[in-house]
Amino acid sequence: MTEIAIRKPLIAGNWKMYKTGTQAVAAAKQLADLTQGVTGVDIMIAPTALSLPLMAAALGKDAQVRLGAQNIYPGTEGAFTGEVSGPMIKDAGADYVIIGHSERRQYFGETDETVGSKIRAALDAGLIPVMCIGETESQRDADKTFFILDKQVSDGLKGFDLGDLNSLVLAYEPVWAIGTGKTAGPEQVKEVHGFLRHLIKEKYAEGLAAKMRILYGGSVKPGNIKDLMHIEDVDGALVGGASLNPADFNKIIRF
Ligand SMILES: O=C[C@H](O)COP(=O)(O)O
Numbered sequence: 001m002t003e004i005a006i007r008k009p010l011i012a013g014n015w016k017m018y019k020t021g022t023q024a025v026a027a028a029k030q031l032a033d034l035t036q037g038v039t040g041v042d043i044m045i046a047p048t049a050l051s052l053p054l055m056a057a058a059l060g061k062d063a064q065v066r067l068g069a070q071n072i073y074p075g076t077e078g079a080f081t082g083e084v085s086g087p088m089i090k091d092a093g094a095d096y097v098i099i100g101h102s103e104r105r106q107y108f109g110e111t112d113e114t115v116g117s118k119i120r121a122a123l124d125a126g127l128i129p130v131m132c133i134g135e136t137e138s139q140r141d142a143d144k145t146f147f148i149l150d151k152q153v154s155d156g157l158k159g160f161d162l163g164d165l166n167s168l169v170l171a172y173e174p175v176w177a178i179g180t181g182k183t184a185g186p187e188q189v190k191e192v193h194g195f196l197r198h199l200i201k202e203k204y205a206e207g208l209a210a211k212m213r214i215l216y217g218g219s220v221k222p223g224n225i226k227d228l229m230h231i232e233d234v235d236g237a238l239v240g241g242a243s244l245n246p247a248d249f250n251k252i253i254r255f
Pocket of ligand 1: 014101173177178179180181217218219220238239240241242
């Protein structure tokens with residue numbers, strides 16, 4: 001019997017290296033006020049790790065706006081200067097962690113293998129991993145989009161079994177659409193999201209594929225979110241720039 005997909009949309013904001021703790025708390029409170037009464041959607045903000053405990057205290061334990069980290073070290077503790085572990089992220093009040101964002105792959109040497117070890121660390125700490133994948137412009141131009149996505153998923157999730165991946169969220173972010181104002185067209189998004197769901201079905205199981213949330217990211221704005229959310233297999237968005245402004249992010253959340 002085919003399982004019916006019930007996927008609650010997730011709208012996630014990646015604040016990258018923006019906002020001091022003070023600014024982050026103020027924006028979080030504003031967003032919490034603006035989103036009061038919103039139902040049927042999960043909301044997450046990923047500030048810098050420094051702001052997590054401040055925002056968690058300001059929002060409160062049962063807040064609708066949940067928190068995520070932008071990175072995780074694949075180990076619980078040790079002499080790893082500058083790193084932050086899963087148990088620390090969890091203790092700071094986060095539920096999610098973004099893993100393998102293209103900026104981490106591009107500037108910090110993350111590979112599909114390190115992405116896999118970070119997903120393992122996230123799951124061990126009870127965090128929901130948001131695994132980012134996406135092709136560069138030159139890879140798309142060379143017709144390698146599906147090859148790259150297949151490789152990122154296959155290598156990143158190597159060694160994981162079905163039971164591990166129940167909570168995993170996939171985020172498709174074409175690198176050429178990040179911060180550029182270019183959004184992938186509806187046909188491109190539909191094609192890729194359909195491909196990814198099929199890939200999860202082939203590699204794991206139909207049930208997992210049917211319930212896995214696949215987010216789109218790359219220049220998502222209040223003006224294009226409605227169209228994106230109407231595309232089959234799009235279960236939410238990972239928003240960069242437009243999530244920094246609570247009023248804009250609230251509009252996106254209320255797609
Ligand atoms: O994680 C978010 C993405 O990098 C998208 O950023 P953007 O919405 O500023 O294009």
